[in-house]
Amino acid sequence: MSSKQPKTLQDAITYFADPKNAFDFAVEMRWPDGVFCPSCGSKDYSFLSTRLMWKCKACKKHYSVRVGTIFEDSPIVLSKWLMAVWMLVNCKDGVSSYELHRAIGVTQKTAWFMLHRIRAAIKAKSFDKKLAGIVETDETFIGGLLGNMHQSRREQVKRDAIEQRRKKARRGHVGKHIRTGDGPLVGKTIVQAVLERDGEVRAQIIDRLIDGPMFEFIKANVEKGASLMSDQRAAGTYGPYFVHEFRGTYVSVEPYHLSAYVDEQCFRFNRRKQTDGERFTRAMSMLKGCRLTYDKLIRAEQA
Numbered sequence: 001m002s003s004k005q006p007k008t009l010q011d012a013i014t015y016f017a018d019p020k021n022a023f024d025f026a027v028e029m030r031w032p033d034g035v036f037c038p039s040c041g042s043k044d045y046s047f048l049s050t051r052l053m054w055k056c057k058a059c060k061k062h063y064s065v066r067v068g069t070i071f072e073d074s075p076i077v078l079s080k081w082l083m084a085v086w087m088l089v090n091c092k093d094g095v096s097s098y099e100l101h102r103a104i105g106v107t108q109k110t111a112w113f114m115l116h117r118i119r120a121a122i123k124a125k126s127f128d129k130k131l132a133g134i135v136e137t138d139e140t141f142i143g144g145l146l147g148n149m150h151q152s153r154r155e156q157v158k159r160d161a162i163e164q165r166r167k168k169a170r171r172g173h174v175g176k177h178i179r180t181g182d183g184p185l186v187g188k189t190i191v192q193a194v195l196e197r198d199g200e201v202r203a204q205i206i207d208r209l210i211d212g213p214m215f216e217f218i219k220a221n222v223e224k225g226a227s228l229m230s231d232q233r234a235a236g237t238y239g240p241y242f243v244h245e246f247r248g249t250y251v252s253v254e255p256y257h258l259s260a261y262v263d264e265q266c267f268r269f270n271r272r273k274q275t276d277g278e279r280f281t282r283a284m285s286m287l288k289g290c291r292l293t294y295d296k297l298i299r300a301e302q303a
């Protein structure tokens with residue numbers, strides 16, 4: 001990385017406001033070992049400097065730095081995208097679509113979509129190694145969500161949660177004994193987490209406190225032979241972290257987006273000892289090969 005790379009939010013705003021800096025940075029992140037054609041892999045190209053595009057001499061296709069990244073097909077300039085990534089990975093309590101909308105001058109709806117694209121990329125590539133050593137496991141209830149909502153909104157969320165459970169049950173996704181009434185878990189969220197001592201955390205949203213899925217989650221995220229601990233002290237390590245984060249920024253997060261938010265918290269937590277610049281660079285390197293269309297995002301909401 002060049003020494004010019006920004007270190008603080010203020011640096012980043014100034015540095016990426018220059019479209020050339022934003023472009024050069026995105027190129028370095030997209031192709032750390034040199035530019036090549038996303039279609040055929042050829043390194044033989046000509047660069048069209050007025051359009052900031054390459055033309056592949058092998059397959060004759062044109063390509064930009066955005067092809068195959070979360071920026072593809074987005075009309076938003078790179079400078080704004082980079083600021084969005086910076087804010088999402090470095091603001092300790094996360095960033096809401098309203099804050100981003102005001103900070104970079106896009107509509108709130110656009111900001112919402114940008115944040116979800118970035119979260120999707122982080123989610124897809126965050127968890128590529130298993131936890132080992134002493135691993136603590138626990139479940140944290142996020143119960144403050146409904147309490148902070150307006151009464152009518154609260155009723156709606158409850159109805160949605162019940163309806164979602166019914167739908168899932170019909171599709172056979174959960175066991176027969178689902179809660180369909182106004183039970184203690186309706187509208188509440190359970191985050192199951194495993195934490196490597198002094199290491200990384202993995203977390204997921206679960207429907208209910210039943211053994212099967214929890215065991216599967218541990219198996220998928222923890223090395224064989226690790227010593228697994230399940231006690232209350234574990235909650236002291238990461239519990240308040242999650243609870244604090246969720247009660248802060250995400251008071252009105254809809255249930256269907258919660259897992260993306262949880263992954264975002266994990267990303268920041270797992271890189272808590274890095275500098276803002278390092279965290280940003282890591283996130284930027286994850287943005288290729290991950291696209292999320294608006295349709296897909298909206299479909300996920302309605303599923």
Ligand SMILES: [Zn+2]
Nearest residue numbers: 037040056059
């Ligand atoms: Zn090519």
